[in-house]
Amino acid sequence: MQRPMRGQGMRNMTPEQRADQQAQRLTKQLSLSADQTTKVKSLALAQQQERQTMRTQASADRQAMMQNMKASRDKYEEQLKGILTSDQYTKYTQMRDERMDKMQGKLQDRKGKKGKMKASTNG
Template sequence: MKTRIIAIVFGIMISTIAFAQQKPDRNRMTPEERAERISARLTEDLELTEEQAEEVEAIHLKYAKQAEAEREARMQAMKEQHAAMERELKAVLTDEQYQKLEAKQAERKEKRGERRGGERRERSHRGQHRN
């Protein structure tokens, strides 16, 4: 029973951590790019003056940088939590059990990668029809 609980908790943690540790999207915009893009859209939509556009962009940049810093802090916290969990599991499991666990993790990671690749292509394809 205890083993099952550990396995369930471990599975949930791995799923959460794997999601949080996704490699950054190469198309991910920097805070500056996001602020500029939003500002340009608002400038056009709201017919902002040049002064207003500059202020709007500065506001968006301020909060985009803050959000980026918070995201990075969350990612670091998740990595630290995962490392702590791994250390605790390694202390409980035998070497053979831990090796099996690592093999299962690698297998799941590979399967997730395959699924995610398909999802990304599908999203990209859908995104082309929006414009």
């Protein structure tokens, strides 16, 4: 399977593709057993399908969508914790936090560039 491009490509992925990618990443990074991989993939698919439904239903109400997404993420984390060993879960949370920090940095960079562009076009 070809790996989709980052950014827009990720948005065009189906819930099944996202779940598969998520399971593959965790299997590789956490050295999951075959049984764990199957369970993680099933859990990820359920979460991705739920998120897809939320996106379509709540597109007009961003606040409600964000709350629903957080609840879904919390439920996923709790179920994932039951699948992984404590060492795997610790490593997973570290990787998740690093990924979130990286995403926050990219968002800040994007906001900064937009601000500079607006300032230069107004002058």
